Amino acid sequence: SQTIHQWPATLVQPVGSPLSLECTVEGTSNPNLYWYRQAAGRGLQLLFYSVGIGQISSEVPQNLSASRPQDRQFILSSKKLLLSDSGFYLCAWSVLAGGGNEQFFGPGTRLTVL
């Protein structure tokens, strides 16, 4: 069966510090991968998605970036965090073939920027 991991589970970082969140998927090959952010009490905002190694699409301009160095690894980064980067970050995967496929989510990383 497929599983998706995210770490760390929680993170407290000062403004201006770098960020690296990691997401890995097991049990599937060539997945689509996604990063979402959920601000407190709000819905999900799609940040990045990837259909393959090295292929990243960005949904919103921001000081975050994403990379996919391996088929089942997706990394969210920032060189300098802002207060507004605080939130709950969720990674998700879906099968590559076809469209309209359900996405399966990881446990999330709760980021607080102070």
Place this chain on the structure above:
Amino acid sequence: AQKVTQAQTEISVVEKEDVTLDCVYETRDTTYYLFWYKQPPSGELVFLIRRNSFDEQNEISGRYSWNFQKSTSSFNFTITASQVVDSAVYFCALSEDNDDMRFGAGTRLTVKP
């Protein structure tokens, strides 16, 4: 562009009551997909159902049922005989024949004992 509206921000019911969560969507495509997810306090989103635009048959899974009506662009979710464990935020989402999924703002359901 696709859009999903969940007008109910918060709903509170007493255990064993039935509750319906509303979802209204907008899309120009004839092929699209609708989803419901549950987000318990732990934060992880749990996939509940996927429905494509060509299948308007309602679905029932235990205490959960979904009513898809293209005429009103709605995909409502009903929980029968609610339980405290149903307390969560529920998200409706729409995808237009690709994997770009747009979520509604969510409805926070509280079931009181």
